[in-house]
Amino acid sequence: MTAGIRHDEMRKRNRALVIAAVRQAGQPSRTEIVRRTGLSHSTISAIAADLIEEGTMRETGQGEPMPAKRGRPQVAIGLNPEAAAVVCLYLSFNCLSIVLVDYRGEVIEQRKHRLTTLALSRQELLDAVVSAVADIARGHGRVMHIACAMQGIADSAERLLLWSPITPHSNLPIGPTLEAAFRLPVTVQNDCNMMAVALRWLNPDRYGDNFIAVLLSHGIGMGLVLNGKMFTGTRSSAGEFGHMVHEPGGALCRCGRRGCIEAYAGNYAIWRKALGKSAEEPPVADIEAAEMEALAELARREDGPARLAFREAGRALGYGLGNLFALIDPAPVAVVGQGAAAFDILEPEIRRALAETAGGQHAEAISFQTLPKEVPLILHGAAMTALTSLDRETFAPGLSTSANGRAERRAHVA
Amino acid sequence: MTAGIRHDEMRKRNRALVIAAVRQAGQPSRTEIVRRTGLSHSTISAIAADLIEEGTMRETGQGEPMPAKRGRPQVAIGLNPEAAAVVCLYLSFNCLSIVLVDYRGEVIEQRKHRLTTLALSRQELLDAVVSAVADIARGHGRVMHIACAMQGIADSAERLLLWSPITPHSNLPIGPTLEAAFRLPVTVQNDCNMMAVALRWLNPDRYGDNFIAVLLSHGIGMGLVLNGKMFTGTRSSAGEFGHMVHEPGGALCRCGRRGCIEAYAGNYAIWRKALGKSAEEPPVADIEAAEMEALAELARREDGPARLAFREAGRALGYGLGNLFALIDPAPVAVVGQGAAAFDILEPEIRRALAETAGGQHAEAISFQTLPKEVPLILHGAAMTALTSLDRETFAPGLSTSANGRAERRAHVA
DNA sequence: TTCTTTTTTTCGAAGCTCGAAAAAATGGGC
DNA sequence: GCCCATTTTTTCGAGCTTCGAAAAAAAGAA
Numbered sequence: 099m100t101a102g103i104r105h106d107e108m109r110k111r112n113r114a115l116v117i118a119a120v121r122q123a124g125q126p127s128r129t130e131i132v133r134r135t136g137l138s139h140s141t142i143s144a145i146a147a148d149l150i151e152e153g154t155m156r157e158t159g160q161g162e163p164m165p166a167k168r169g170r171p172q173v174a175i176g177l178n179p180e181a182a183a184v185v186c187l188y189l190s191f192n193c194l195s196i197v198l199v200d201y202r203g204e205v206i207e208q209r210k211h212r213l214t215t216l217a218l219s220r221q222e223l224l225d226a227v228v229s230a231v232a233d234i235a236r237g238h239g240r241v242m243h244i245a246c247a248m249q250g251i252a253d254s255a256e257r258l259l260l261w262s263p264i265t266p267h268s269n270l271p272i273g274p275t276l277e278a279a280f281r282l283p284v285t286v287q288n289d290c291n292m293m294a295v296a297l298r299w300l301n302p303d304r305y306g307d308n309f310i311a312v313l314l315s316h317g318i319g320m321g322l323v324l325n326g327k328m329f330t331g332t333r334s335s336a337g338e339f340g341h342m343v344h345e346p347g348g349a350l351c352r353c354g355r356r357g358c359i360e361a362y363a364g365n366y367a368i369w370r371k372a373l374g375k376s377a378e379e380p381p382v383a384d385i386e387a388a389e390m391e392a393l394a395e396l397a398r399r400e401d402g403p404a405r406l407a408f409r410e411a412g413r414a415l416g417y418g419l420g421n422l423f424a425l426i427d428p429a430p431v432a433v434v435g436q437g438a439a440a441f442d443i444l445e446p447e448i449r450r451a452l453a454e455t456a457g458g459q460h461a462e463a464i465s466f467q468t469l470p471k472e473v474p475l476i477l478h479g480a481a482m483t484a485l486t487s488l489d490r491e492t493f494a495p496g497l498s499t500s501a502n503g504r505a506e507r508r509a510h511v512a
Numbered sequence: 513m514t515a516g517i518r519h520d521e522m523r524k525r526n527r528a529l530v531i532a533a534v535r536q537a538g539q540p541s542r543t544e545i546v547r548r549t550g551l552s553h554s555t556i557s558a559i560a561a562d563l564i565e566e567g568t569m570r571e572t573g574q575g576e577p578m579p580a581k582r583g584r585p586q587v588a589i590g591l592n593p594e595a596a597a598v599v600c601l602y603l604s605f606n607c608l609s610i611v612l613v614d615y616r617g618e619v620i621e622q623r624k625h626r627l628t629t630l631a632l633s634r635q636e637l638l639d640a641v642v643s644a645v646a647d648i649a650r651g652h653g654r655v656m657h658i659a660c661a662m663q664g665i666a667d668s669a670e671r672l673l674l675w676s677p678i679t680p681h682s683n684l685p686i687g688p689t690l691e692a693a694f695r696l697p698v699t700v701q702n703d704c705n706m707m708a709v710a711l712r713w714l715n716p717d718r719y720g721d722n723f724i725a726v727l728l729s730h731g732i733g734m735g736l737v738l739n740g741k742m743f744t745g746t747r748s749s750a751g752e753f754g755h756m757v758h759e760p761g762g763a764l765c766r767c768g769r770r771g772c773i774e775a776y777a778g779n780y781a782i783w784r785k786a787l788g789k790s791a792e793e794p795p796v797a798d799i800e801a802a803e804m805e806a807l808a809e810l811a812r813r814e815d816g817p818a819r820l821a822f823r824e825a826g827r828a829l830g831y832g833l834g835n836l837f838a839l840i841d842p843a844p845v846a847v848v849g850q851g852a853a854a855f856d857i858l859e860p861e862i863r864r865a866l867a868e869t870a871g872g873q874h875a876e877a878i879s880f881q882t883l884p885k886e887v888p889l890i891l892h893g894a895a896m897t898a899l900t901s902l903d904r905e906t907f908a909p910g911l912s913t914s915a916n917g918r919a920e921r922r923a924h925v926a
Numbered sequence: 927t928t929c930t931t932t933t934t935t936t937c938g939a940a941g942c943t944c945g946a947a948a949a950a951a952t953g954g955g956c
Numbered sequence: 957g958c959c960c961a962t963t964t965t966t967t968c969g970a971g972c973t974t975c976g977a978a979a980a981a982a983a984g985a986a
Contacts, residue, residue: 103522104551105941105974111517112943129964137518138944143966169963170951308745322839325741331722331841341870342835346759353870417757421835424752425736427745456755456769519943519972526974543933552975557935583932584982 109145112137114494116145117154120177121203121489122302125158127172146175154181154493177202182488184243185231186480188289188473189272191215191249191264191316191384194226195473198234198241199481201488207234215264216383223265227272228279235280242492244276244284245484247292247476249317251338254330257286263317263352283491285483289313290337291328292479293472294321297432299482304467308429310422312339312415313472314437316384317352318360324426340364342421344414349377362414365390365436371407372397387436394440408440412447419448420455423464431466434475438468523559526551528908530559531568534591535617535903536716539572541586560589568595568907591616596902598657599645600894602703602887603686605629605663605678605730605798608640609887612648612655613895615902621648629678630797637679641686642693649694656906658690658698659898661706661890663731665752668744671700677731677766697905699897703727704751705742706893707886708735711846713896718881722843724836726753726829727886728851730798731766732774738840754778756835758828763791776828779804779850785821786811801850808854822854826861833862834869837878845880848889852882 112135119134120126126134131142149155158176179200187196194211213226227246235241250262257273259265273284290313297305307326313319318340322329329337340360341353348357349367361367366381372393397404419431433441445466452464469475526549533548534540540548545556563569572590593614601610608625627640641660649655664676671687673679687698704727711719721740727733732754736743743751754774755767762771763781775781780795786807811818833845847855859880866878883889 103517103525103974105522108517108519108522108973109942115517127964139965140945140967141943144943147966167963168953168961170949170965172964320839324738324743327739329738329840331839331843338838338870342838343831343869346831346865346868355868355870358870417760421756422839424756425734425745425836425839426743429745451760454760454769455757456752456767456772517943522942523973541933553934554936554976555974558973561935581932582930582984584934584980586933 110494112141113145113149114490116142116149117177117489117493118486120155120175121485125174125176127174129172131175149493150175152493153178179204180240182242182485182492183238183240184245184481184484184488185235185241186245186477186484187227187230187247188292188476188480189215189227189246189248189259189264190289190473194230195477196230196234197477197481198238199485201485203481203485206238209234216266218265220267220270223267223270224272224275228275231276231280241280242282243484243488244280244282245480246272246276246284246286247289247480248272248286249289249319252286252288254286257284259286283487285480285487287480287483288319288321288330288337289472289476290319290321291330292321292476292483293432293434294323294328294479295482296475296479298323299478304430305432308426309432310419310429311432311434312419313435314363314415314433315435315472316365318364318415322426339418339422342418344417350380352381359414359418363411363437368407368411369393371410372404374403390436391439394443397440397443405443408443409447411437412444413451415444416448416451417455419464420452423452424456428464431464432469433466434469435472436470438470441466441468524908526555527559527563528904530556530563531591531903531907532900534569534589535899539588539590541588543586545589563907564589566907567592593618594654596656596899596906597652597654598659598895598898598902599649599655600659600891600898601641601644601661602706602890602894603629603641603660603662603673603678604703604887608644609891610644610648611891611895612652613899615899617895617899620652623648630680632679634681634684637681637684638686638689642689645690645694655694656696657898657902658694658696659894660686660690660698660700661703661894662686662700663703663733666700666702668700671698673700697901699894699901701894701897702733702735702744702751703886703890704733704735705744706735706890706897707846707848708737708742708893709896710889710893712737713892718844719846722840723846724833724843725846725848726833726851727849728777728829728847729849729886730779732778732829736840753832753836756832758831764794766795773828773832777825777851782821782825783807785824786818788817804850805853808857811854811857819857822857823861825851826858827865829858830862830865831869833878834866837866838870842878845878846883847880848883849886850884852884855880855882 115135116131119131123130123134128142128146132139146155150157155175156178158174179202181201183201183206184199185196186199187194192212192215194213196209197205198207200206211230215223218226231244248259248262249264251260253260259270259272261268273286276284290311293313294311297311309323311321320337320339322337341358343357344359344362345357349361350356351358351361352364352366365385369385370379393404397408437444449462529549530545533545537544537548542556542560546553560569564571569589570592572588593616595615597615597620598613599610600613601608606626606629608627610623611619612621614620625644629637632640645658662673662676663678665674667674673684673686675682687700690698704725707727708725711725723737725735734751734753736751755772757771758773758776759771763775764770765772765775766778766780779799783799784793807818811822851858863876
């Protein structure tokens with residue numbers, strides 16, 4: 099049983115709706131917002147006036163040069179870049195990428211720190227993150243949110259990094275640490291989920307209510323959007339696609355179990371097989387991108403263990419996707435990361451395996467898009483997560499009239 | 513971009529909220545509704561008065577004898593059983609179960625028709641369904657919805673039975689046929705989804721926002737609730753858990769493919785293996801419940817092919833669940849149908865396999881509940897689906913005041 | 927019988943959205 | 957260069973809805 103709709107909440111929701119419409123449309127006119135939200139001209143006029151006066155939005159002359167029509171020209175409205183800023187960071191193996199983004203979503207500043215994540219102590223790792231944030235936020239007064247994306251299993255509610263391949267430590271309190279240091283709301287999310295969020299913003303036609311983002315890199319990750327919502331099981335991890343069992347008792351996986359998809363399709367698995375090593379060989383910690391590229395080139399050129407390795411990877415991925423599709427019906431797939439660069443080698447085998455599964459009944463109709471660079475995608479997803487959270491929680495509840503007082507009183511009581 | 517909230521829609525939603533609260537609580541007082549919905553006393557008083565005047569709800573004296581407290585006694589409110597009735601039917605192998613249910617959810621009448629579904633022509637099957645509905649609805653004027661649950665793959669939007677093991681025909685237009693015959697809204701759903709809906713109503717504490725209902729019977733079916741919503745992929749089928757691949761290229765499945773979970777854990781698979789037949793043997797159409805029961809008894813008593821068959825079934829189920837849990841995190845499981853009666857034999861092997869998967873990290877913590885009888889569950893789920901649909905679409909939009917006219921005009925325009 | 931307590935209804939206030947009409951801002955035509 | 961047509965945006969009054977406070981109702985307790 100959800101709460102009933104109160105009168106003041108209606109305004110709050112409609113404000114949020116207007117902000118969302120502007121964020122999606124870029125620089126819509128009031129009339130365009132009317133069309134998108136279904137609200138009346140009068141209401142949009144009132145809400146827009148409020149939001150402009152509060153500094154959340156601003157009139158931006160003519161955004162795109164509208165086709166010169168007769169009649170009063172439309173006034174474009176955009177989000178005010180100075181209304182807020184957010185810091186987004188992506189913690190991955192030996193690398194901390196960090197960006198400062200304005201309220202519109204434009205990157206203000208961008209840095210990359212190299213660090214040996216496996217060697218750092220708990221405290222050193224936390225310190226590195228805190229100082230990177232402090233560093234990039236320095237001199238920018240309006241930072242209002244910090245969004246963290248990370249490899250591994252995150253607990254979004256508690257904002258912990260439960261487990262990650264990049265560090266031997268578990269239950270890292272990234273969220274609480276940042277919150278204590280900066281007194282700002284912090285979100286902690288799995289990197290693949292952030293990819294999915296980004297894809298949705300970048301290409302809503304293709305990535306609509308149901309789709310899958312697969313990260314093929316040293317490990318295998320997945321972000322799942324189902325029924326129009328990011329799916330994040332009970333924790334924020336879910337989508338442990340890479341650790342579905344492909345062959346019971348099969349190859350040794352980084353997670354210590356056997357036969358996982360990742361143990362056939364992760365970089366380390368392809369590398370291991372291509373170099374003729376045993377499937378029992380413990381996974382190496384990292385492989386240079388150039389080295390994987392060289393293996394792919396070799397596999398393209400000649401028949402041999404390299405080609406076999408990629409084939410086996412494709413087969414594991416195909417069966418895995420087929421099993422997934424059996425559960426959730428076929429949906430568009432985005433293949434992101436290192437593996438996207440070698441997708442030409444993987445694809446035939448993926449489709450062959452898919453065709454043998456229930457989910458792949460029309461295997462040829464399933465559509466893949468490849469995006470080799472994952473980092474910009476992940477950071478963009480984190481930024482949009484942070485910004486939409488601001489939209490809702492900071493800019494929507496602030497009512498301009500006295501109803502505000504009422505809402506606040508209620509909040510204190512509850 | 514969803515539609516904005518209009519003023520009249522607020523009332524509509526709050527009316528729906530009140531109806532839902534009453535349906536869940538049974539016979540709440542107005543004060544109890546206030547507590548559940550978070551709306552004010554005045555609002556509840558007004559909405560309740562409207563709904564009672566319209567005949568949707570009624571005051572029902574004291575529902576349960578409230579503990580005699582001081583003060584004005586609470587007046588229990590309940591749904592008016594005469595406000596509507598719905599017909600729910602379940603079409604399964606050789607059997608058509610059908611019930612008439614009042615608006616409160618109580619069964620008024622209940623019948624069971626035997627028919628040889630595999631032998632019937634398209635038209636004969638449709639006619640059988642229509643005449644069964646006409647039969648049970650005769651003399652009950654207020655039937656307002658027909659809900660169909662069926663084995664197989666349903667297209668809920670078009671209300672077709674796309675494919676089913678119970679008939680050689682495909683794309684059966686069950687929904688359109690019933691709609692044409694009775695001029696009533698008709699819903700068509702997969703049987704396992706209806707089980708899940710029912711479980712949620714019967715035990716909301718256990719079956720909350722994420723859980724799994726598995727039907728172990730001649731075939732294997734699954735209903736999935738994720739993020740508090742029935743998950744029904746792009747069509748209403750999804751959850752083809754039984755056709756996830758357990759062993760690539762393995763045993764022959766009823767679907768014609770190889771290695772599906774069902775080809776190890778369906779009744780026909782257990783029977784085939786227990787009787788020492790080859791895994792290549794084409795699946796038989798049906799097996800008597802008594803015969804399966806006898807096999808289970810044999811497996812309990814002595815080591816041998818029967819026990820082996822159940823073990824293999826458990827192993828396939830365990831790996832399948834483990835792979836599912838890898839994707840969606842562990843969740844409570846309800847095991848329904850024939851297989852629930854033999855769950856004592858299956859469980860150890862299920863847990864053993866689970867423990868070898870990523871999703872089964874804490875295999876012993878995953879909790880199973882067994883419910884041997886699936887039919888009442890399926891019919892109850894269909895009834896609740898029909899009734900909540902009525903709640904929303906028939907009783908919530910009917911505003912008592914003149915705002916109604918406005919909403920109707922709008923609906924015509926749109 | 928009167929007082930206390932709890933539930934339910936009534937009543938006025940405040941806020942929101944809406945439709946219609948007015949105002950604003952521009953291009954087109956003569 | 958002026959006036960009209962057209963489109964966008966704002967203004968204004970009406971109509972609902974929710975809410976809080978106070979009153980009314982309906983019992984048990986003293």
